[in-house]
Amino acid sequence: MRDCWARPVGDCLETLLAVKNLNVAYRSADGSTQVAVENASCEIGAGEVLGLMGESGCGKTSIALALLGLLGAEQAQVSGSIQFRGKELLTMGEREMREIRGSGISMVFQEPGIALNPVMRVREQVAEVIHAHKQMSWEKCQEEAQSALVRVGLPDTPRIFSAYPHQLSGGQRQRVTLAQALACEPALVIADEPTAAVDARSQQELLRLLQQLQREMGIAILMISHSAEVQARLADRLMVMERGRIVEQGRFEELYRRPSHPCTRAMLRAPMAADDAEELDFATVT
Amino acid sequence: MTRYLTRRLAHAALLLLAVSVFSFALLQLAPGDFFAPLKLNPQISARTVEGLRAQYGLDRPWPVRYGHWLRGVFHGDLGPSFAYNSPVAPLLAVRARNTLLLTGTAMLWAWLIAIPLGIVSAVRRGKWSDRAGGVVTSALLTIPDLVLFLAILLLAVRSGWFPTGGMVSTAFGELSGRGRAMDIAYHLFLPALALAIATLPALVRHIRSAMIEVLQAPFIRAARAHGISEYRVLLRYALPVAANPLISLFGFSVATMLSASLLVEVILSWPGIGPLLLEAILAKDVYVVLGTVMLSSVFLVLGNLVADLLLFAVDPRIRMES
Amino acid sequence: MKVESNLNSGRTEPLLRVTGLSQQFVQRRTLSRSKFTVNAFSDVDLALFAGRTLALVGESGAGKSSLARCVALLDQPTAGKIELEGRDLLALGRKALIPIHGQIQMIFQDPTSAMNPSRSAGEIIAEPLVVQGEGTKAQRRERALHLMEQVGLDPRSEGKRPFEFSGGQRQRLAIARGLALGPRVLIFDEVLSNLDALNQSLILRLLADLQRSHSLAYLHVSHDLRLVSEFADDVALMCEGQIVEQQDARKLFESPKHSYTRDLLATVQSVDSILLERSA
Numbered sequence: 093m094r095d096c097w098a099r100p101v102g103d104c105l106e107t108l109l110a111v112k113n114l115n116v117a118y119r120s121a122d123g124s125t126q127v128a129v130e131n132a133s134c135e136i137g138a139g140e141v142l143g144l145m146g147e148s149g150c151g152k153t154s155i156a157l158a159l160l161g162l163l164g165a166e167q168a169q170v171s172g173s174i175q176f177r178g179k180e181l182l183t184m185g186e187r188e189m190r191e192i193r194g195s196g197i198s199m200v201f202q203e204p205g206i207a208l209n210p211v212m213r214v215r216e217q218v219a220e221v222i223h224a225h226k227q228m229s230w231e232k233c234q235e236e237a238q239s240a241l242v243r244v245g246l247p248d249t250p251r252i253f254s255a256y257p258h259q260l261s262g263g264q265r266q267r268v269t270l271a272q273a274l275a276c277e278p279a280l281v282i283a284d285e286p287t288a289a290v291d292a293r294s295q296q297e298l299l300r301l302l303q304q305l306q307r308e309m310g311i312a313i314l315m316i317s318h319s320a321e322v323q324a325r326l327a328d329r330l331m332v333m334e335r336g337r338i339v340e341q342g343r344f345e346e347l348y349r350r351p352s353h354p355c356t357r358a359m360l361r362a363p364m365a366a367d368d369a370e371e372l373d374f375a376t377v378t
Numbered sequence: 379m380t381r382y383l384t385r386r387l388a389h390a391a392l393l394l395l396a397v398s399v400f401s402f403a404l405l406q407l408a409p410g411d412f413f414a415p416l417k418l419n420p421q422i423s424a425r426t427v428e429g430l431r432a433q434y435g436l437d438r439p440w441p442v443r444y445g446h447w448l449r450g451v452f453h454g455d456l457g458p459s460f461a462y463n464s465p466v467a468p469l470l471a472v473r474a475r476n477t478l479l480l481t482g483t484a485m486l487w488a489w490l491i492a493i494p495l496g497i498v499s500a501v502r503r504g505k506w507s508d509r510a511g512g513v514v515t516s517a518l519l520t521i522p523d524l525v526l527f528l529a530i531l532l533l534a535v536r537s538g539w540f541p542t543g544g545m546v547s548t549a550f551g552e553l554s555g556r557g558r559a560m561d562i563a564y565h566l567f568l569p570a571l572a573l574a575i576a577t578l579p580a581l582v583r584h585i586r587s588a589m590i591e592v593l594q595a596p597f598i599r600a601a602r603a604h605g606i607s608e609y610r611v612l613l614r615y616a617l618p619v620a621a622n623p624l625i626s627l628f629g630f631s632v633a634t635m636l637s638a639s640l641l642v643e644v645i646l647s648w649p650g651i652g653p654l655l656l657e658a659i660l661a662k663d664v665y666v667v668l669g670t671v672m673l674s675s676v677f678l679v680l681g682n683l684v685a686d687l688l689l690f691a692v693d694p695r696i697r698m699e700s
Numbered sequence: 701m702k703v704e705s706n707l708n709s710g711r712t713e714p715l716l717r718v719t720g721l722s723q724q725f726v727q728r729r730t731l732s733r734s735k736f737t738v739n740a741f742s743d744v745d746l747a748l749f750a751g752r753t754l755a756l757v758g759e760s761g762a763g764k765s766s767l768a769r770c771v772a773l774l775d776q777p778t779a780g781k782i783e784l785e786g787r788d789l790l791a792l793g794r795k796a797l798i799p800i801h802g803q804i805q806m807i808f809q810d811p812t813s814a815m816n817p818s819r820s821a822g823e824i825i826a827e828p829l830v831v832q833g834e835g836t837k838a839q840r841r842e843r844a845l846h847l848m849e850q851v852g853l854d855p856r857s858e859g860k861r862p863f864e865f866s867g868g869q870r871q872r873l874a875i876a877r878g879l880a881l882g883p884r885v886l887i888f889d890e891v892l893s894n895l896d897a898l899n900q901s902l903i904l905r906l907l908a909d910l911q912r913s914h915s916l917a918y919l920h921v922s923h924d925l926r927l928v929s930e931f932a933d934d935v936a937l938m939c940e941g942q943i944v945e946q947q948d949a950r951k952l953f954e955s956p957k958h959s960y961t962r963d964l965l966a967t968v969q970s971v972d973s974i975l976l977e978r979s980a
Contacts, residue, residue: 148867148896160603166504194605207600211618211694220614221604256694262760272604291759291923292967318896321926324974345975358898360971 105137108279108312109159109197114172116154116163116336125169128154130336132172136280141306141313143327143344145320145359151336152316156282159314160197161189177279195225195276202285204265208257214268215241215253218275225276240271245301263294267301274305282314287322299325320360324348332356386686390679397675398668399444405664406440412460412662434458447665456672457665461657466669470651474636474673476545477643477650481635483566484573489628492578496585497612503590515579523576527645530572534646540568543647569646573639577631584627588620595619622693629685633678636670713785714747715917716771716804716885721745721780723766740766741941744780746919748885751911753918755928755949757964758938764921765889767938771919772806772887773797784885802832802881809890811870815862821848821873822858828880847876852906868899872906879910887919892927904931926968929953937961 116129129151174181201207218237244267287295340353456466534540643652658666723740741763769775825844851872936946945958
C-alpha cells in the first residue's frame with residue numbers, strides 16, 4: 093500500500109469511485125439555477141485517501157451530497173456520471189441507492205452536535221444504521237453497535253452507550269458519528285470537515301484514530317477539509333476546488349512542494365515557525 | 379420529583395383560591411340576584427322574596443358568603459343551585475361527565491385524524507395534495523364555528539339520519555345495557571363530529587409545521603445518508619423530536635376540555651356544562667356559575683401539569699436538566 | 701495560584717488593565733432546591749497595549765468567552781477591576797459608561813447571528829452611530845461607506861443584506877461595524893473559527909493593517925494555537941477559568957513554562973513534521 097502512495101490511481105489500486113463531468117446546479121424558488129459544481133472529474137482507488145480542499149462555498153459538500161444521491165430533483169439538477177464499483181449511481185433507483193448509503197459509501201458529517209438525533213441514545217443511533225443494512229435482530233444490532241463504539245475509542249461503559257448526544261463532549265460526539273459511518277464496513281467514507289467542531293487536542297486524537305482505522309479496514313476516504321494539517325496527515329492525493337471547479341489535482345506532497353494554482357498555494361501555505369511572521373501572497377487570489 | 383409535584387400542587391391550590399375569590403367578587407358586581415325577577419311578580423309578596431333570600435343567605439355580605447362557601451368546598455359541598463333547588467355538586471358532576479364524554483371523543487377523533495394528515499402534508503409539502511389540504515383547512519378555519527354547527531344541525535334536521543339533540547332517546551330507560559350504550563353513541567356522533575371538525579384544522583397545521591421544521595434539521599439528512607428507510611426516519615427520528623411542541627398543544631387541549639364544547643352543546647342540545655353555565659349566568663344562579671368556573675380552572679391546571687410531565691417523560695434533554 | 705504577568709517589563713502603561721477579575725454563577729438545579737456555584741473565571745490579570753495583540757488561548761469551556769464579554773463590558777464580573785487609561789470602568793454609572801462602550805468593541809464568532817438580517821450592510825455599520833446619537837444621516841452614511849472600503853468591502857454593496865455576502869465578507873462587515881465609533885480596543889471572540897483557511901489569512905491580514913493604522917489594542921480569543929502563533933504579540937493561556945501562563949508570544953512558543961502550555965503546543969504540528977511522520 094505504501095508504494096502506491098507514490099503512484100496515481102490506476103497503477104495498482106482498483107478504481108472504487110469514478111466521477112466524470114459532474115455538474116450540480118441548485119434550483120431556487122424563482123426557477124433560476126445556481127451552479128455549485130462544474131465539470132468535476134476525479135477517481136478514488138480502493139483504500140486510498142483523496143483530500144478535497146477549497147474555500148467554504150466552493151462546492152465541496154455539494155459533491156459529497158451528489159455522491160450519496162441526497163440531492164432531490166426539486167432541489168438540484170445533477171448531471172454527469174458517478175460510477176461506484178462499476179455501477180452508475182446517478183441513474184440508480186432509490187432502493188438500490190439506499191443500500192449503498194451507509195454500507196457502500198457512508199458519510200461523517202460536520203458538527204456532530206446537530207448531525208445526531210437529540211432524543212435517541214447513541215448506541216441505538218449506531219444500531220439503526222446496522223439494522224438498515226444487515227438482516228439481524230435488534231438485540232444483535234445493538235451488540236454490534238457497542239463494538240463499533242468501542243472501536244472508535246469510546247470507553248466501554250454503559251454510561252456512554254446509553255447516553256444521549258448532549259451528554260457527551262464534542263470529541264465523543266464526533267466519534268459516535270464516525271462509528272455510525274464505519275458500522276457497516278463501507279468501502280468509501282466521505283468525511284466532511286470531521287474535526288472542525290472539535291478542540292485541538294481531540295482533533296489530533298481523532299485524526300490519529302481515523303488514520304489507524306483507515307489502514308486497518310482498508311477503506312477509501314474522501315477527506316473534505318480546508319485545513320492543510322488535516323490533509324497532510326491523511327491524504328494520499330489532493331484535489332483543490334475553487335468556485336465549483338477542480339483547479340488542481342495530484343499527490344499531496346507534490347502539490348505541497350510545488351503548487352501551481354494560486355488557490356492551492358493559498359490553502360497549503362508553508363509551515364509557520366513561531367518566530368517568523370510569514371508574508372502570505374494573496375495578490376492573485378482575491 | 380415529588381418536591382416538584384408538591385410545589386406545582388401548592389401553586390395550583392393558590393391559583394384556584396385566587397380564581398375563586400376573583401370570580402365570587404366579580405359575580406357580586408352584577409346588580410340583583412336570582413330572586414330579583416320575583417319581585418316583579420305582583421302575586422309574590424316582598425316578604426316572601428326576602429324570606430327566600432335570607433334562606434339562601436343572600437342578605438349576608440359577600441365575604442361572609444364566600445367564607446361559608448369555601449368551608450363547604452372542603453366538605454364537597456359547592457353550594458345550592460337556586461334554579462334547580464338542589465346542591466350544585468351532583469348537578470355539576472352529571473353535566474361534567476357528559477361534557478367530558480363529548481370532548482374526549484371529539485379530541486380523540488381530531489388527534490387521530492390530524493396526526494397522519496399533518497405528517498403526510500409535511501412530507502408532501504408543496505405538492506398538490508398538500509396544497510389541497512391547505513385550502514380545506516383554511517376554509518374550515520375561516521368558517522365561524524357557529525355557522526359550522528348550525529349547518530350540521532340543519533343536516534340532522536333535514537335528513538333525519540341523526541337525532542337533533544339530547545343525549546338519550548325517550549325510550550332509554552327500557553333499553554338493555556348494550557342498547558343504552560348504542561343509544562348514547564347515536565346521539566353523541568353528530569356533536570362529537572362537529573367539535574372534531576372545528577378543532578381539526580388548527581391541529582393539522584400545527585403538526586404539519588412542526589414536522590416541516592424537524593425535517594429540515596441536519597440529523598434527518600444524516601439519517602438518510604446512512605441509508606435508513608424513509609418510514610423509519612419519519613417515525614423514529616422526526617416524530618419524536620416534533621412531539622415537543624405538540625405535547626404543549628395537547629396539554630392545552632386537555633386544559634380546555636370543559637370549555638371548548640360550550641357552543642356545540644348549546645346548539646346541538648347536548649346536556650353538558652355549556653347550557654348549564656349559560657342558563658346559570660343569565661339567571662344569576664351564582665353557585666352554579668362559581669362551581670363551573672372552578673371546575674374549568676381545575677382542568678386548566680391539570681392540563682398544564684399533564685403537558686409538563688409528558689414533556690419531562692418524552693424529551694431526555696429536559697429530563698437531564700434536573 | 702496567581703501567575704505573574706511578565707508583560708509590563710520596560711513598556712509604556714497599558715491601555716486597558718484588568719486586575720483580579722472573577723465571575724461566578726450561582727445556579728439552581730431544576731426541580732430541586734440545591735444550589736451550586738460555577739466559576740466562569742477567577743482572579744484574572746490582563747494588560748492590553750496600543751498596537752499590540754494579546755491572544756487569549758484555551759480549550760472550549762475554559763472561560764475565555766466569559767472573560768472577553770466582561771472586558772467588553774457586556775457582562776458583570778463578580779469581583780475585580782477594569783481600568784481604561786487609569787479610569788476604573790466598573791465604578792462608573794450607566795450614563796457615564798455610554799461613551800466608554802464606544803471605546804471598547806467586540807466582534808463575535810458568528811457574524812450571521814450578530815447582525816440583523818433584515819437590515820442592509822450600510823444600516824448595520826451605521827447602527828452604533830445611531831445608538832450613540834452621532835452625526836446626521838448623511839454623515840453616518842459617509843462614514844459607513846468609508847468603513848466598508850477600509851475593511852475591503854465594495855461600497856456599492858451597502859444596500860445588500862447580510863445573507864448576500866459570503867462568510868468572510870460578513871465577518872468584515874462585523875469588523876466595520878466594530879470600528880464605527882472609533883474604538884481604542886477591539887475584542888475578537890473566535891472570529892476565525894467559522895472561516896476556512898483562505899479567509900482566515902485574509903482577515904488576519906486586514907486586522908493587522910487596521911491595528912497599524914489606528915494603533916488599536918487587540919484582545920483575540922482563540923482556541924487555535926497554530927493560528928495564534930501567526931498573529932499574537934502576547935499570549936495568555938487559560939485553563940479552567942485561570943490564567944496559567946502569560947507572556948510574550950515568541951518566548952512562550954520557544955520555551956513554555958507550564959506543563960499545560962507544553963501539552964497544547966504538542967498538539968500543533970506543522971505540515972512538514974506531519975509528512976515526516978507519515979513516511980517513517
